[in-house]
Amino acid sequence: MISRRLQALQSVPRYAGDDVNEQILDAIRQDKIRAMSGASDEPYFGRLDFQEEKEQDVRPLYIGKLGMEDDKSGQPLVVDWRAPVASLFYSFNGGEGNASYEAPDGLIEGLVYLKRNLVIRKQILQRVVDTYDRSSDNPAVTDEFLLYRLGENKDNKLRDIVSTIQAEQDQIIRSVKNTALIIQGVAGSGKTTVALHRLAYLLYQYRDQIRAERMIILAPNRMFLDYISSVLPELGVGHIQQTTFEDWALETLDDRLSLADEAKRLERWFAYGGDKLELNDEAPGRFKGSVRFMHAIGAALDEFETGFVPDGDFDPWPGARLPRAKIKEWFFEEYKHYPLMKRKERLEGRIKRWLEMELNETRDPNVRKDRKKKGSQKLKTYLKLWPDDTVFTFYRSLFLQPGSDKSGSSGSGKSADKTVRRNLPGLDIPAAVADESERAYRSRRVFPEDLAPMLYISERLYGIDGNRTFDHVVVDEAQDFSPLQVAVLNRYVRNGSFTILGDLSQGIHAYKGIRSWKEFVSLFDSGASGYYTLERSYRSTMEIIRFANLVLAGGIPNAMQAVPVFRSGEKVKVLRHAPEARNSTIVRAVRKLMSGTASTVAVIGRTEAECKDVHTMLLREDISATLIDSQRNKYEGGLSVVPVYLAKGLEFDAVILIDADAAHYGGNEHDAKLLYVGCTRALHELWVLHAGEATPLIAGMDDEYSKYSPV
Numbered sequence: 001m002i003s004r005r006l007q008a009l010q011s012v013p014r015y016a017g018d019d020v021n022e023q024i025l026d027a028i029r030q031d032k033i034r035a036m037s038g039a040s041d042e043p044y045f046g047r048l049d050f051q052e053e054k055e056q057d058v059r060p061l062y063i064g065k066l067g068m069e070d071d072k073s074g075q076p077l078v079v080d081w082r083a084p085v086a087s088l089f090y091s092f093n094g095g096e097g098n099a100s101y102e103a104p105d106g107l108i109e110g111l112v113y114l115k116r117n118l119v120i121r122k123q124i125l126q127r128v129v130d131t132y133d134r135s136s137d138n139p140a141v142t143d144e145f146l147l148y149r150l151g152e153n154k155d156n157k158l159r160d161i162v163s164t165i166q167a168e169q170d171q172i173i174r175s176v177k178n179t180a181l182i183i184q185g186v187a188g189s190g191k192t193t194v195a196l197h198r199l200a201y202l203l204y205q206y207r208d209q210i211r212a213e214r215m216i217i218l219a220p221n222r223m224f225l226d227y228i229s230s231v232l233p234e235l236g237v238g239h240i241q242q243t244t245f246e247d248w249a250l251e252t253l254d255d256r257l258s259l260a261d262e263a264k265r266l267e268r269w270f271a272y273g274g275d276k277l278e279l280n281d282e283a284p285g286r287f288k289g290s291v292r293f294m295h296a297i298g299a300a301l302d303e304f305e306t307g308f309v310p311d312g313d314f315d316p317w318p319g320a321r322l323p324r325a326k327i328k329e330w331f332f333e334e335y336k337h338y339p340l341m342k343r344k345e346r347l348e349g350r351i352k353r354w355l356e357m358e359l360n361e362t363r364d365p366n367v368r369k370d371r372k373k374k375g376s377q378k379l380k381t382y383l384k385l386w387p388d389d390t391v392f393t394f395y396r397s398l399f400l401q402p403g404s405d406k407s408g409s410s411g412s413g414k415s416a417d418k419t420v421r422r423n424l425p426g427l428d429i430p431a432a433v434a435d436e437s438e439r440a441y442r443s444r445r446v447f448p449e450d451l452a453p454m455l456y457i458s459e460r461l462y463g464i465d466g467n468r469t470f471d472h473v474v475v476d477e478a479q480d481f482s483p484l485q486v487a488v489l490n491r492y493v494r495n496g497s498f499t500i501l502g503d504l505s506q507g508i509h510a511y512k513g514i515r516s517w518k519e520f521v522s523l524f525d526s527g528a529s530g531y532y533t534l535e536r537s538y539r540s541t542m543e544i545i546r547f548a549n550l551v552l553a554g555g556i557p558n559a560m561q562a563v564p565v566f567r568s569g570e571k572v573k574v575l576r577h578a579p580e581a582r583n584s585t586i587v588r589a590v591r592k593l594m595s596g597t598a599s600t601v602a603v604i605g606r607t608e609a610e611c612k613d614v615h616t617m618l619l620r621e622d623i624s625a626t627l628i629d630s631q632r633n634k635y636e637g638g639l640s641v642v643p644v645y646l647a648k649g650l651e652f653d654a655v656i657l658i659d660a661d662a663a664h665y666g667g668n669e670h671d672a673k674l675l676y677v678g679c680t681r682a683l684h685e686l687w688v689l690h691a692g693e694a695t696p697l698i699a700g701m702d703d704e705y706s707k708y709s710p711v
């Protein structure tokens with residue numbers, strides 16, 4: 001039947017005309033064709049036999065990515081995985097008693113008889129696993145099918161998990177829309193995947209209220225966006241905006257700004273040993289991302305508003321006078337609901353209308369002509385007294401230091417001359433921050449941490465364009481976001497509908513990110529946010545997770561530990577090599593792992609420069625590999641060489657962590673987080689290489705790995 005419907009849709013010719021309605025219908029048809037093609041190859045992946053209380057029959061439900069009804073009877077043939085009844089498939093955890101799900105009409109209870117997973121590829125049934133069978137001798141729900149899925153190799157894209165969503169993940173996916181979900185999840189707990197499934201769920205459940213184009217995913221970089229780009233199409237969802245906060249903010253601000261090159265900063269922060277960026281609340285990212293900075297800017301804007309209307313009345317010619325008190329009344333009372341610059345625009349129109357009326361009272365045509373000329377000149381002069389700040393000039397004025405050059409280029413010469421120094425009430429900008437900022441602003445360059453405060457100012461000056469608001473916002477890797485970024489996003493999203501997810505243990509950008517989720521929770525009214533934790537890790541084998549947990553505990557004793565699923569693999573291998581044998585050891589390890597079952601392998605180093613050298617060395621050895629640096633937009637799969645801080649969010653069948661010595665990774669919190677990120681990228685195999693003394697983070701855990709010396 002699916003094939004029949006698909007054929008019917010495919011037989012409609014594509015529309016190539018200019019009629020917008022027809023274009024929309026054509027786009028809808030194409031989306032349907034895509035979804036149905038998938039459903040025709042793999043119509044369902046699950047079966048649940050359920051007997052509703054008070055019903056005689058046990059009904060088999062087939063669950064798939066796309067719901068399908070019988071043409072004649074209207075009875076469901078396949079239930080969409082997002083439908084209320086399908087939640088039973090995910091939440092049912094065994095047991096003799098009743099299971100239940102929340103239907104639109106209330107709670108439905110009943111007995112589950114069978115929970116079956118099926119793998120169908122290209123219409124051929126490949127695998128059947130009963131994870132629960134009430135009639136068997138031992139009717140407990142097993143993880144067999146999940147383990148089978150987790151044991152598979154990965155290619156270069158994140159995949160959907162509809163057939164094996166776990167109960168704790170399902171609870172998040174199906175949470176109500178108008179709440180800010182904040183999720184702390186250990187590495188590999190499925191945070192990114194769950195967020196994407198949640199979007200598909202929200203679009204299904206609230207289809208009359210929200211639109212895909214009005215949803216946005218904010219992720220750390222373009223390569224990561226490419227890596228996750230397959231999941232939504234696999235779930236039959238298109239058109240959701242996927243971008244970075246920086247790209248979104250620059251586009252929204254539309255103020256001809258460019259970002260200062262961050263490479264130097266990152267190099268300094270991620271260098272080992274040596275001098276680091278300061279890690280306190282005076283660090284630029286922490287300071288400019290703080291709520292106290294936002295409040296101080298708010299107070300500066302209040303002062304700006306108070307002094308907005310210039311001194312003096314408007315008197316275009318003798319006898320005509322528009323008192324300042326009247327202008328203030330219009331500005332502060334009648335137009336108070338408009339943003340400041342809109343009020344200015346309105347006032348200009350209003351004063352022009354007042355002038356017209358005054359002119360109409362002048363009978364003599366010659367006098368009128370003269371007054372008209374005078375009036376418009378006077379108005380021009382008067383309007384020049386009004387502030388003409390842009391977001392950038394206002395923001396910049398907060399950083400000008402006493403005696404600094406006020407005529408520095410800030411766009412138009414006129415506003416540069418008017419750039420005055422403004423106070424930040426109740427807050428001193430740390431000298432180093434003011435200095436660095438002022439130097440960058442002179443050439444209209446800003447830092448990523450400047451974007452959120454500028455968006456905050458933009459709202460007060462110009463308001464938020466209704467076309468730019470969102471129905472839902474997903475913030476991935478949110479531990480690297482600042483409270484001010486989330487506060488600003490909250491102005492752009494309707495009803496505080498957020499999914500905010502991250503892992504504090506992977507907070508390797510601590511110079512800008514948060515220390516505790518409370519920093520976000522406190523931004524929302526009580527009851528407007530929900531906090532969840534995900535502790536089970538699905539990506540890596542038990543051996544890798546145990547090893548990674550110990551690494552983390554070595555630097556952060558009270559960090560949340562990941563709970564592995566019961567998937568056992570090879571022991572982690574720690575290889576000590578002579579310093580001069582580093583390259584040959586890497587080459588041998590790469591060759592060994594690439595010739596095995598792994599489809600994706602990563603060599604993870606500490607710095608970008610070191611990875612570049614390793615990449616060149618591998619190419620010399622005729623081993624083709626991709627270097628992942630901060631400029632890369634696409635993840636290619638195969639063999640990658642990647643600095644540890646850019647590996648965050650990605651995963652590989654096998655990982656070779658190089659230079660795990662005491663010099664590259666000390667025993668401190670920052671290095672523990674970095675090494676933890678590195679270890680948890682591996683699905684099946686983890687090799688750790690070092691020369692000389694190993695990092696203290698892996699000291700004392702001999703039982704957790706096999707030692708080789710050398711390969």
Ligand SMILES: Nc1ncnc2c1ncn2[C@@H]1O[C@H](COP(=O)(O)OP(=O)(O)OP(=O)(O)O)[C@@H](O)[C@H]1O
Pocket residue numbers: 146149150159160161164165166169185186187188189190191192193194503506538539648649650651680
């Ligand atoms: N229920 C599940 N069934 C099958 N695979 C799952 C499940 N949950 C997560 N996974 C797999 O675990 C891996 C990790 O998922 P994901 O990248 O979404 O986790 P994460 O919490 O965002 O990780 P990290 O913080 O380390 O980047 C992916 O390969 C994903 O497919």
